[in-house]
Amino acid sequence: MPKVFSEQERTSILETLIEKGKELFSLHGLRKTNVEDLTQAAGIAKGTFYAFFASKEDLCFAILEREEQFRDKLVNDILNQDKSAPEMLRDFLEGGLAFVEQNPLMIALQKRNEMTILFRKLPKDRIQAHVERDERFVRRFVSELQERGGLVETKPEIIGGLLRSFFLLTLHKDEIGESLYPDVMRLYIDVIVRGLTVES
Structure with missing residues (x-):
């Protein structure tokens, strides 16, 4: 028993x-x-x-999901500051990227190309629920910036897709080239901020 x-x-x-x-x-x-x-x-x-x-994959994913608490704190901190839309968007991208690149678990999974393996081993409905949470989270942040002014009026889900694609690039550091990667990501942030914000 x-x-x-x-x-x-x-x-x-x-x-x-x-x-x-x-x-x-x-x-x-x-x-x-x-x-x-x-x-x-x-x-x-x-x-x-x-x-x-x-399974061990179930545990690993639960650990990653718990790390999302950082994301909530990051966005709340950003939205509570008296900054312009370009500054808040840059803070979001730089803060999120720094977290991913300084997180030992994410670094280990990425270096060993195990993130894809992890996703394949988990039930599809669990991955889908995770993706939907991500989408809702980013849409909320985008909508908040749009309401405050300074962000282009493109559909929040489209902008959200762009922002999520930025973080997916961290899975392709080897393909980008490790020596080029930091400069590529900095330029990517500049391009996103310039492309998504409008002068007030």
């Missing part, structure tokens, strides 16, 4: 799995980390792991 955990125990185990999962995936990547590694690091039985996550 499976062990029944109290709410406090479940929370503790979940937080430990998130913490140890982030450490191991960041250090070894997705492919080289197995469920046994995760359970040993967390000090739990294998069966306990499956009471929380269906």
